[in-house]
Amino acid sequence: MRKLDGKVAVITGGATGIGYAAAKRFLDEGAFVFIFGRRQDALDTALASLGPSARAIKGSVSNEADLDRLYAVVKAERGTLDIVFANAGAGSPLPLGAITPEHIDETFDTNVKGTIFTVQKALPLMGPGGSIILTGSSAGTTGAPGFTAYSASKAAVRNLARTWAEDLKGTGIRVNVLSPGATATELAKEALGEEGQAVFASMTPLQRMADPAEIGAVAAFLASSDSSFMTASEVAVDGGLAQL
Numbered sequence: 001m002r003k004l005d006g007k008v009a010v011i012t013g014g015a016t017g018i019g020y021a022a023a024k025r026f027l028d029e030g031a032f033v034f035i036f037g038r039r040q041d042a043l044d045t046a047l048a049s050l051g052p053s054a055r056a057i058k059g060s061v062s063n064e065a066d067l068d069r070l071y072a073v074v075k076a077e078r079g080t081l082d083i084v085f086a087n088a089g090a091g092s093p094l095p096l097g098a099i100t101p102e103h104i105d106e107t108f109d110t111n112v113k114g115t116i117f118t119v120q121k122a123l124p125l126m127g128p129g130g131s132i133i134l135t136g137s138s139a140g141t142t143g144a145p146g147f148t149a150y151s152a153s154k155a156a157v158r159n160l161a162r163t164w165a166e167d168l169k170g171t172g173i174r175v176n177v178l179s180p181g182a183t184a185t186e187l188a189k190e191a192l193g194e195e196g197q198a199v200f201a202s203m204t205p206l207q208r209m210a211d212p213a214e215i216g217a218v219a220a221f222l223a224s225s226d227s228s229f230m231t232a233s234e235v236a237v238d239g240g241l242a243q244l
């Protein structure tokens, strides 16, 4: 018996990076996985290697109609939903003094509003035993120069799990935040550059960045009944970066 046998999962941002690594791990553990993202080419590439127990739906977490379409497909094809990994996220640095309203809107639309509606719209399909995992970040607790919007948005995500653990009392649905540290993905490459990645690796007690599979493994733990007494937790998977 595998950890996620018979479970149905939605992973936003599931075509690349951490989301893709989690999709692979969920499939290995027996789940059926819907990945969701904006770029059709990235979805197609991911689906080609994920195989027949995965589906790809194109859309943005910032667009309510796209999320409605995602869950309509999940309902039509599987009838129910056990796991939501609200993982889609984005962020780039802008130093204090250069921050624009557009930069704030763009970051919060994806990381905060997108996370809220990804979860709220999933709830009618979920029931007891359900697990919601939100991707936070070590940036939600530490200070990082230039990351005002991103860090504040991830601090908001950290609170969502605590508030929703209250709102979900009595439903049997758990909600936790998984907060990665610096992880070797496209986002890290774009936001930090080669030099910034080296700096983050050297600041990390384990002296390296994470492989996305190391984050996917913890997502599978939080998705499964192995974490059945965990809700409202923030689980740091950051090589110690935000813990010292």
Ligand SMILES: NC(=O)c1ccc[n+]([C@@H]2O[C@H](COP(=O)([O-])OP(=O)(O)OC[C@H]3O[C@@H](n4cnc5c(N)ncnc54)[C@H](OP(=O)(O)O)[C@@H]3O)[C@@H](O)[C@H]2O)c1
Pocket: 012, 013, 014, 015, 016, 017, 018, 019, 036, 037, 038, 039, 040, 042, 059, 060, 061, 062, 087, 088, 089, 090, 091, 110, 114, 135, 136, 137, 138, 139, 179, 180, 181, 182, 183, 184, 185, 186, 187, 188
């Ligand atoms: N890498 C790190 O060091 C690190 C550290 C801490 C936390 N995180 C968090 O981990 C999560 C995954 O990021 P990653 O590092 O794996 O980078 P990534 O490979 O760039 O993944 C981000 C994913 O989110 C999707 N996405 C972005 N905006 C979206 C939107 N509006 N609607 C739907 N999907 C959207 C992207 O696909 P499309 O562009 O095709 O939509 C992409 O697949 C993010 O929440 C990020 O903040 C990353």
